Amino acid sequence: MVDPGGLVTNLAIGFDYALSLRALTFCTIGVTLGMVVGVLPGIGTMAAVAMLMPMTFWLDPTTAIAMLAGIYYGAAYGGSIASILLNLPGTANTAVTCLDGYPMARAGRAGVALMLTTVASFVGSILGLTMLALFAPPLARASQSFGSQEYFSLMMLGLVAASVLTANNPFRALAMVTVGLTLGLVGLDITSGERRFTFGLLQLYDGLPLVALALGLFGLPEVIRNAARSAETRTRPPPVSFRSMLPGREDWARAWRPYLRGSGIGAVFGALPGTGGLIATFMAYAVEKRIHRDPSQFGKGAVEGVSSPEAANNAAIQTAFIPTLTLGVPGDAVMALLLGVLMIHNVSPGLGLVSGNPEMFWGLVVTFAIGNLILLVLNIPMIGLWVRILSIPYSLLFPCIVVFVCIGVYAVRYSTADLVIVMVFAVVGYGMALLRFEPAPLIMGFILGPLMEENFRRSMVLSRGDPATFVERPLSGSFLAACLLLLIWLVVSEIRRRGRSRIDSAN
Numbered sequence: 001m002v003d004p005g006g007l008v009t010n011l012a013i014g015f016d017y018a019l020s021l022r023a024l025t026f027c028t029i030g031v032t033l034g035m036v037v038g039v040l041p042g043i044g045t046m047a048a049v050a051m052l053m054p055m056t057f058w059l060d061p062t063t064a065i066a067m068l069a070g071i072y073y074g075a076a077y078g079g080s081i082a083s084i085l086l087n088l089p090g091t092a093n094t095a096v097t098c099l100d101g102y103p104m105a106r107a108g109r110a111g112v113a114l115m116l117t118t119v120a121s122f123v124g125s126i127l128g129l130t131m132l133a134l135f136a137p138p139l140a141r142a143s144q145s146f147g148s149q150e151y152f153s154l155m156m157l158g159l160v161a162a163s164v165l166t167a168n169n170p171f172r173a174l175a176m177v178t179v180g181l182t183l184g185l186v187g188l189d190i191t192s193g194e195r196r197f198t199f200g201l202l203q204l205y206d207g208l209p210l211v212a213l214a215l216g217l218f219g220l221p222e223v224i225r226n227a228a229r230s231a232e233t234r235t236r237p238p239p240v241s242f243r244s245m246l247p248g249r250e251d252w253a254r255a256w257r258p259y260l261r262g263s264g265i266g267a268v269f270g271a272l273p274g275t276g277g278l279i280a281t282f283m284a285y286a287v288e289k290r291i292h293r294d295p296s297q298f299g300k301g302a303v304e305g306v307s308s309p310e311a312a313n314n315a316a317i318q319t320a321f322i323p324t325l326t327l328g329v330p331g332d333a334v335m336a337l338l339l340g341v342l343m344i345h346n347v348s349p350g351l352g353l354v355s356g357n358p359e360m361f362w363g364l365v366v367t368f369a370i371g372n373l374i375l376l377v378l379n380i381p382m383i384g385l386w387v388r389i390l391s392i393p394y395s396l397l398f399p400c401i402v403v404f405v406c407i408g409v410y411a412v413r414y415s416t417a418d419l420v421i422v423m424v425f426a427v428v429g430y431g432m433a434l435l436r437f438e439p440a441p442l443i444m445g446f447i448l449g450p451l452m453e454e455n456f457r458r459s460m461v462l463s464r465g466d467p468a469t470f471v472e473r474p475l476s477g478s479f480l481a482a483c484l485l486l487l488i489w490l491v492v493s494e495i496r497r498r499g500r501s502r503i504d505s506a507n
């Protein structure tokens with residue numbers, strides 16, 4: 001049960017940190033950069049978080065996570081702008097917004113759509129933060145009963161669920177998870193001190209650097225793939241005035257229920273490891289279309305079609321911190337990077353973070369709330385600036401990104417070897433993109449791999465080498481059973497899909 005008195009005390013601790021000049025400054029920087037990243041299609045949240053990770057290594061852990069998280073949910077706000085005005089989703093999670101947002105813009109209601117999505121983002125974020133404040137502490141206390149077997153099985157479930165439920169090609173995603181787990185083995189064995197996959201290179205004794213790997217897989221491939229756009233003729237976004245952004249009474253009447261439904265759907269899916277905002281947005285859109293009196297309006301500029309998915313997306317982003325901070329199991333690749341930042345700062349998720357370090361946990365919760373308020377203030381009066389940003393030529397933007405990537409990678413360890421590593425993985429990442437292999441499962445496997453190995457070894461030592469220990473413990477066995485069911489469902493779905501394809505080709 002939640003103690004109201006304790007909650008008030010903890011929030012007071014959070015406000016004490018969040019209202020400091022340092023916290024407000026870096027929170028504002030994070031959400032502003034996130035807005036810019038979200039507005040500009042083709043960069044992506046993962047690339048932005050990866051590029052700015054080196055900047056946060058000299059900050060305290062709370063400020064570092066607050067800034068990077070601000071980029072994440074700031075991009076969710078900004079992503080809807082390009083989706084509505086240009087039919088180009090700024091982030092993957094805002095792709096659903098294109099379905100009805102762009103038709104609204106073509107009908108001369110771009111301003112109304114932007115206002116509705118801004119309010120939806122704020123409502124969803126606040127509800128998600130409420131869920132985080134209420135349910136993270138009890139879940140962290142419940143995690144005390146977890147042993148190494150439960151942590152290994154839960155991480156396995158998170159990797160399998162993230163691959164099966166969110167990837168376009170689950171089989172390829174599972175292959176990328178395996179590659180990521182293998183890359184996590186590079187370096188000195190923490191138990192025996194033996195060298196593993198180092199090829200005699202001293203630079204690999206400490207393992208592959210997370211920053212170089214993330215930037216190589218997400219940052220530079222985005223630059224390569226989008227470099228050709230500099231020569232393209234880009235559609236100029238229509239002008240948007242503040243007056244045109246004011247919705248009518250009917251718009252608000254149609255929007256407030258989807259706000260609540262979308263926020264609820266997003267809060268639930270975001271808290272489940274391996275699902276995330278992408279599934280939440282599609283689910284929220286499908287629910288609204290199913291319960292609407294006239295589903296034919298969807299795809300033609302329905303208010304509900306932009307309100308509910310945006311609320312779901314932002315609620316899912318906030319509640320995704322619940323499993324990440326309490327169990328150490330990220331729900332998506334961005335959360336995996338944030339977990340990696342915590343590990344670099346020697347901060348372990350769980351009860352030690354939530355209850356043992358209340359200044360950090362509650363400081364993050366309140367900072368997230370303030371960041372969303374800042375976004376609400378920035379988004380509405382500065383809409384003209386965000387629209388102009390869409391006109392920046394790619395030929396000017398991406399050379400700056402390359403320079404920033406190289407400086408960021410070198411500044412972490414002052415090692416030229418890291419520059420070579422990032423270039424190698426940039427080529428690998430671009431090749432993966434051409435072959436339609438997704439890098440997000442790889443980075444999740446890379447970050448969770450060492451943790452899974454540690455818990456696996458500890459479990460085997462405690463059980464004297466008996467692997468049955470993972471299924472004999474009820475909770476661990478349940479997690480593994482869920483993994484097995486997901487894999488069976490994947491295989492059955494693939495068999496059915498191929499059967500339907502053969503029938504269609506025969507006809």
